[in-house]
Amino acid sequence: MKVLTYIKIGIGALVVVLLIVGFFWLKNLTKNDHIDLGPDEDIDITPTQIQSIKAIGEWEFLSVSAEELVDTTRRRLLMKDELARIYYGTLRLGVDMHQVKPGWIKTSGDSITMTLPAIGLLDKDFIDEARTRPFYESGSWTAEDREILFKKAYRMMTQHCLTKENLQAAEANGQEQFRNMLQSMGYKHVMITFEK
Amino acid sequence: MRKYVLFTCAVLVVLGLLFCHSRIVHEDTEAPDPVVQAIDTVPMLVTQVQQCAKLYTAEYRVHKIITHDDVIRLKGTVLQRDFNLKVPLGDRKIAIPMDAKLKAYIDFSQFSERNIERQGDKITILLPDPKVTMTSSKIDQKNVRQYVALTRAYFSDAELANYQQQGRAAIIADIPKLGILETAQANAAKVLVPMLKDMGYEEKNITVAFRKQYGADDILQLIRSEE
Numbered sequence: 001m002k003v004l005t006y007i008k009i010g011i012g013a014l015v016v017v018l019l020i021v022g023f024f025w026l027k028n029l030t031k032n033d034h035i036d037l038g039p040d041e042d043i044d045i046t047p048t049q050i051q052s053i054k055a056i057g058e059w060e061f062l063s064v065s066a067e068e069l070v071d072t073t074r075r076r077l078l079m080k081d082e083l084a085r086i087y088y089g090t091l092r093l094g095v096d097m098h099q100v101k102p103g104w105i106k107t108s109g110d111s112i113t114m115t116l117p118a119i120g121l122l123d124k125d126f127i128d129e130a131r132t133r134p135f136y137e138s139g140s141w142t143a144e145d146r147e148i149l150f151k152k153a154y155r156m157m158t159q160h161c162l163t164k165e166n167l168q169a170a171e172a173n174g175q176e177q178f179r180n181m182l183q184s185m186g187y188k189h190v191m192i193t194f195e196k
Numbered sequence: 197m198r199k200y201v202l203f204t205c206a207v208l209v210v211l212g213l214l215f216c217h218s219r220i221v222h223e224d225t226e227a228p229d230p231v232v233q234a235i236d237t238v239p240m241l242v243t244q245v246q247q248c249a250k251l252y253t254a255e256y257r258v259h260k261i262i263t264h265d266d267v268i269r270l271k272g273t274v275l276q277r278d279f280n281l282k283v284p285l286g287d288r289k290i291a292i293p294m295d296a297k298l299k300a301y302i303d304f305s306q307f308s309e310r311n312i313e314r315q316g317d318k319i320t321i322l323l324p325d326p327k328v329t330m331t332s333s334k335i336d337q338k339n340v341r342q343y344v345a346l347t348r349a350y351f352s353d354a355e356l357a358n359y360q361q362q363g364r365a366a367i368i369a370d371i372p373k374l375g376i377l378e379t380a381q382a383n384a385a386k387v388l389v390p391m392l393k394d395m396g397y398e399e400k401n402i403t404v405a406f407r408k409q410y411g412a413d414d415i416l417q418l419i420r421s422e423e
Binding site for chain 1: 243244245246247248249250251252253254255256257258259260261262263264265266267268269270271272273274275276283288294295296297299301304305307308309311312314319330331332333334335337338340350352353354356357358359360361362363364366367370373374379383386387391394395396
């Protein structure tokens with residue numbers, strides 16, 4: 001009778017020990033367990049194709065970085081849809097050296113006169129559309145709607161950044177930069193003018 | 197009688213909710229909705245003006261089709277075993293064609309007498325390191341294509357912007373493979389040599405040099421990102 005009791009106590013203790021060991025083993029085994037449900041966020045790997053290579057000679061004297069918040073609203077029977085996006089662009093002002101006219105440089109001893117083409121926008125493509133940030137969206141919008149917003153952002157950036165003041169600032173800086181460069185080459189009397 | 201009134205009200209509420217949540221199908225051929233009126237409400241502008249002296253010498257136009265296969269996946273780890281299962285809730289796919297313009301330039305803002313060596317009639321111009329930047333990018337909105345299963349929602353503006361930004365980053369990562377710096381170096385001479393000839397130097401006496409020939413390892417330091 002006494003022996004049987006000891007056996008029962010022993011088995012009970014063993015079971016308890018096994019349960020404790022099993023608990024910690026399972027806890028250790030499952031400590032890094034996790035389950036996620038969701039879509040992949042990464043894009044697929046596709047090649048980048050070169051469409052054209054061009055030799056250019058654009059001298060930039062002023063860069064105007066702009067960001068525009070453009071939005072549109074559409075009213076429906078019971079609802080109002082809104083889409084707002086922030087566009088980024090950089091307008092580069094300067095001269096295109098491919099437009100210089102014959103005889104644009106005149107030298108005489110230590111004097112030099114340079115007539116550069118008129119200052120203008122170097123590249124009409126200045127919006128970095130892939131950098132665009134979504135700000136707010138309600139309702140459903142088409143690619144055509146986004147194209148309209150892009151054109152609005154383009155118009156606004158041109159209107160705000162391609163100003164007379166900025167063109168004058170670019171011209172002044174262009175004169176300064178060319179003067180420094182030509183004086184570095186040894187010319188003492190430098191005259192820089194721009195076509196109008 | 198009261199039951200009929202309640203039933204009719206319930207049907208009307210359900211129909212109203214369905215109408216409100218009905219989505220406009222994204223198709224190029226879609227006719228404009230006559231009820232739709234689009235207006236601008238919040239124009240805002242932030243500008244940053246910077247003086248500079250950069251000579252852009254090479255322009256690359258590149259094209260990329262950003263694709264994304266949006267599948268719902270159940271993934272994780274159970275008992276130290278990884279699993280990744282496709283959940284049959286319907287797929288979404290999108291293809292976004294994108295064009296970008298990359299330009300290489302030489303920054304003359306620090307140009308000084310130290311960059312010029314003259315010996316008699318000979319002149320050597322040592323140019324600063326060329327750099328590369330993405331000057332513009334354009335999404336070909338007209339040719340964006342998306343396929344969405346009935347059980348899934350259309351791609352949101354935030355999702356589209358995320359894919360486009362990843363595509364932009366992928367183009368920048370591909371710059372070292374394009375050989376744009378070599379082109380920029382060669383083209384710099386095409387701009388500067390005629391200018392020096394007009395100043396009275398003979399072509400044989402003009403040398404336009406760079407610090408070194410740049411390879412794929414160097415270009416990573418010479419890419420200028422505007423983010």
